[in-house]
Amino acid sequence: MKITDGVFQLLTPFPKFSTAEARKIHGEIRDKPKVLKGLPYVLPYLIISNGEITLIDCGWNTDTAFEALTEGMEEHGVSPEALTKLIITHVHPDHFGMSGRLKEISNCEIIMHEKESDFVDSRYFADKSFTNEVQNDMQRYMRQHGVPDLPADLMPKGSMNRMQNVLPAKADTKVRGGEHLNIGDFDLEVVWTPGHAPGHICLYEENRKILFSGDHILPTITPNISLHIQSADNPLRDYISSLEIVEELDVEHVLPAHEFDIRELKRRILEIRDHHYARLDEMLKCVDAGATAWDVAGRVQWTTGTLADFDPFTQRAAVGETLAHLEYLFEEGRLSKIKRDEQLFWIPV
Ligand SMILES: [Zn+2]
Ligand SMILES: [Zn+2]
Numbered sequence: 599m600k601i602t603d604g605v606f607q608l609l610t611p612f613p614k615f616s617t618a619e620a621r622k623i624h625g626e627i628r629d630k631p632k633v634l635k636g637l638p639y640v641l642p643y644l645i646i647s648n649g650e651i652t653l654i655d656c657g658w659n660t661d662t663a664f665e666a667l668t669e670g671m672e673e674h675g676v677s678p679e680a681l682t683k684l685i686i687t688h689v690h691p692d693h694f695g696m697s698g699r700l701k702e703i704s705n706c707e708i709i710m711h712e713k714e715s716d717f718v719d720s721r722y723f724a725d726k727s728f729t730n731e732v733q734n735d736m737q738r739y740m741r742q743h744g745v746p747d748l749p750a751d752l753m754p755k756g757s758m759n760r761m762q763n764v765l766p767a768k769a770d771t772k773v774r775g776g777e778h779l780n781i782g783d784f785d786l787e788v789v790w791t792p793g794h795a796p797g798h799i800c801l802y803e804e805n806r807k808i809l810f811s812g813d814h815i816l817p818t819i820t821p822n823i824s825l826h827i828q829s830a831d832n833p834l835r836d837y838i839s840s841l842e843i844v845e846e847l848d849v850e851h852v853l854p855a856h857e858f859d860i861r862e863l864k865r866r867i868l869e870i871r872d873h874h875y876a877r878l879d880e881m882l883k884c885v886d887a888g889a890t891a892w893d894v895a896g897r898v899q900w901t902t903g904t905l906a907d908f909d910p911f912t913q914r915a916a917v918g919e920t921l922a923h924l925e926y927l928f929e930e931g932r933l934s935k936i937k938r939d940e941q942l943f944w945i946p947v
Contacts, residue, residue, distance in 0.1 A: 647782025793837025
């Protein structure tokens with residue numbers, strides 16, 4: 599879909615969705631917005647200008663997603679083999695999974711934030727003992743917050759699991775925010791927006807007043823903000839500060855990586871901020887006389903249901919999200935925490 603001269607929105611489906619299904623859902627929610635329980639697709643953006651062919655994000659590394667990407671590029675007269683640059687907003691597998699395949703066929707320049715690049719090195723290119731260590735730390739961390747152990751059949755199987763539908767690529771160019779990437783006639787300013795991921799970036803094109811927002815700003819859902827062993831110390835504080843950074847920009851068209859494109863950036867930022875402030879108040883009430891993060895997550899009214907209905911991985915994401923809010927409240931002096939019998943309890947002050 600053409601956004602403006604030289605900018606096109608593509609679509610690559612998540613595993614388990616066909617391209618036709620994903621396109622249909624995109625059309626439906628764009629006409630009539632509603633919150634979906636799972637994500638069916640990613641929206642990569644293609645920029646073609648003066649012989650430069652750039653993608654912002656790609657998709658999971660499945661054949662279906664690769665075919666959808668190829669088809670999308672061919673509609674605009676280019677092919678993945680001709681790609682010159684691939685900019686990654688953050689290295690979650692839905693945005694980054696296909697990067698290794700694209701690098702192999704095009705030798706494009708891979709650009710990402712230095713913090714995401716560090717994460718790629720430690721997650722995808724570290725030796726097995728390191729990966730096992732991280733998994734053990736993660737399990738200990740979850741126990742400490744009251745989360746029951748994963749059933750044995752769901753335990754991650756080391757490198758096999760992390761490589762599923764991901765062919766990683768290392769960064770050729772690492773950015774920190776503030777740089778200007780010149781893509782032909784386009785001047786993309788790198789805006790560092792930590793929160794959802796420590797090295798998440800948005801790309802801002804001032805002349806055209808467009809913002810490629812990645813997962814930072816989405817039209818109806820709020821991105822997962824989680825506290826865990828590989829996150830920043832207070833990711834919710836980072837996220838709220840990052841909302842303020844993009845709020846300052848003069849934007850007429852927001853191009854997110856999921857759902858659909860929107861026009862009103864400032865209104866959406868207000869909604870997202872209200873959502874987190876309401877959730878903070880709700881969590882404070884849920885702490886009661888002292889509770890683990892697991893207890894609190896079980897009392898929260900999640901938009902997609904209750905903790906007991908979630909699968910174990912979604913439960914972990916919900917606990918991470920809960921912890922991000924509890925830590926924020928702690929740093930604001932509205933909560934304190936104590937350790938008892940290897941478990942961490944949050945208590946009102
Ligand atoms: Zn993400
Ligand atoms: Zn995403």
